[in-house]
Amino acid sequence: MKVSITVNGKEHHGDVEPRTLLVHYIREVLGLTGTNVGCDSSSCGACTIHMNGEAVKSCTILAVQADGSNVTTIEGLAKDGVMHPMQTAFMENHGLQCGYCTPGMVMAAVGLLNENPKPTEEQVRVGLEGNLCRCTGYHNIVKSVLAAAGSK
Amino acid sequence: MIPAAFDYKRASSAAEAISLVSQYGSDAKFLAGGHSLLPLMKLRLAQPAMLIDIGRVKDLSYIKDAGKHIAIGALTRHMDVETSKVLHEHAPLLSHAAGHVGDAQVRHRGTIGGSIAHADPASDLPATTLALGATYVVQGPKGQREIAAANFYKGFLESDLAADEMLVEIRVPKMQGAGWGFQKFNRRAQDWAIVGVAAWRRKNEAGVALVNMGSTPILATSVADALAKGASVGDAAALASNEADPQSDLNASTEYRKHLASVLVRRALEDASK
Numbered sequence A: 001m002k003v004s005i006t007v008n009g010k011e012h013h014g015d016v017e018p019r020t021l022l023v024h025y026i027r028e029v030l031g032l033t034g035t036n037v038g039c040d041s042s043s044c045g046a047c048t049i050h051m052n053g054e055a056v057k058s059c060t061i062l063a064v065q066a067d068g069s070n071v072t073t074i075e076g077l078a079k080d081g082v083m084h085p086m087q088t089a090f091m092e093n094h095g096l097q098c099g100y101c102t103p104g105m106v107m108a109a110v111g112l113l114n115e116n117p118k119p120t121e122e123q124v125r126v127g128l129e130g131n132l133c134r135c136t137g138y139h140n141i142v143k144s145v146l147a148a149a150g151s152k
Numbered sequence B: 001m002i003p004a005a006f007d008y009k010r011a012s013s014a015a016e017a018i019s020l021v022s023q024y025g026s027d028a029k030f031l032a033g034g035h036s037l038l039p040l041m042k043l044r045l046a047q048p049a050m051l052i053d054i055g056r057v058k059d060l061s062y063i064k065d066a067g068k069h070i071a072i073g074a075l076t077r078h079m080d081v082e083t084s085k086v087l088h089e090h091a092p093l094l095s096h097a098a099g100h101v102g103d104a105q106v107r108h109r110g111t112i113g114g115s116i117a118h119a120d121p122a123s124d125l126p127a128t129t130l131a132l133g134a135t136y137v138v139q140g141p142k143g144q145r146e147i148a149a150a151n152f153y154k155g156f157l158e159s160d161l162a163a164d165e166m167l168v169e170i171r172v173p174k175m176q177g178a179g180w181g182f183q184k185f186n187r188r189a190q191d192w193a194i195v196g197v198a199a200w201r202r203k204n205e206a207g208v209a210l211v212n213m214g215s216t217p218i219l220a221t222s223v224a225d226a227l228a229k230g231a232s233v234g235d236a237a238a239l240a241s242n243e244a245d246p247q248s249d250l251n252a253s254t255e256y257r258k259h260l261a262s263v264l265v266r267r268a269l270e271d272a273s274k
Helices: A022-029 A085-092 A102-115 A121-127 A138-148 B014-027 B037-042 B078-082 B085-090 B092-098 B104-109 B112-118 B124-131 B221-228 B233-242 B254-272
Strands: A002-007 A010-015 A048-051 A054-057 A070-072 B007-010 B028-031 B050-053 B063-065 B069-073 B135-140 B143-148 B153-155 B166-173 B179-185 B195-202 B205-211
Touching: A002 A022, A010 A022, A022 A048, A048 A102, A054 A102, A054 B104, A085 A102, A085 A138, A102 A121, A102 A138, A102 B104, A121 A138, B014 B028, B014 B050, B014 B135, B014 B166, B028 B037, B063 B085, B069 B085, B078 B092, B078 B104, B078 B112, B085 B092, B092 B124, B092 B179, B092 B195, B112 B124, B112 B166, B124 B195, B124 B205, B179 B254, B195 B254, B205 B221, B205 B254, B221 B233, B221 B254, B233 B254
Parallel strands: A002 A070, B007 B050, B028 B050
Antiparallel strands: A002 A010, A048 A054, A048 A070, B063 B069, B069 B166, B135 B143, B135 B166, B179 B195, B195 B205
């Protein structure tokens, strides 16, 4: 089935099986491997991307459902070689350990601040409930998000 | 994990969706947000031959004040239920419960109609709308019919919906200032409830429903009846453990679930009585 999906500002036309998951289209067809697959069951959030400006889990969306939509992946956050403030905050606050959850964590965090620009620590923790860090490095992840929000 | 192969059609209206499902019969499933169906398909617990994507039927995404009740389009997303000013005012129990479905990413995709049509006893919104005395409007080839939430749930993942019918609207009576409480007991923030409770109370009237206490969401009528007769919250809540005979599973034994039901009903009713 023909799909047309704008990813990181560039329109892509593809022909996919209906069962193709959006995350597989992004990783395997477009070659954008920054988006990770973790649990593959919409629990861990490693595959979080933005679809029409909102954080969603791309392992639980069919590519055909995303037809006509505007997708941003972790690769689309930096502009002209300059990292997004959330990426900078994660770097400066050591908001990652092994790094596997990081792309999804950053995308979820950017989505959270879009909806709530000045969250409290509690709101950050609740807001990121859909993202699991297998290193259990939540302390610095929360610190990073608060720093990016200028809340601390 | 990739689902088994299926054919895919996109419907642009409820009528088109029903015409398509009538054509393909029981091999077809409706796809709304997909956050219940796609995980089942990836595990191959569901293998529909045809998916009818109703996710773009935009005129079924709304929240309207209809006088005595609030009308919610079946394709309204959890996030929109959670943040609706109309629901905050007239059915705060429902908007609060919607905010506890899954996580933010799931709530951006999942829909209230999908959750109810899926009829999972562990989901928050079937029990919450049951507690509130909601009516579900379903549409089939012959037109629309209304089903009281209390008559909708028939068994585990089974409802009164016929194969060629589609849930189109949820009608929630206005709470008229009733107090309410929502309890969700789980081990991790985003998990399904091990046991959950949705409850409201207005003078001697009350509605209490239980999440994950049986093969369907359970309306705890004995609790509401006891309150109506003047029982204390504690005495009424104690009756909740006898409302159902829940399964034992990895998370909780039958006895533990029954104990939790009474404790959580008491807490929910205490919140509702404030």
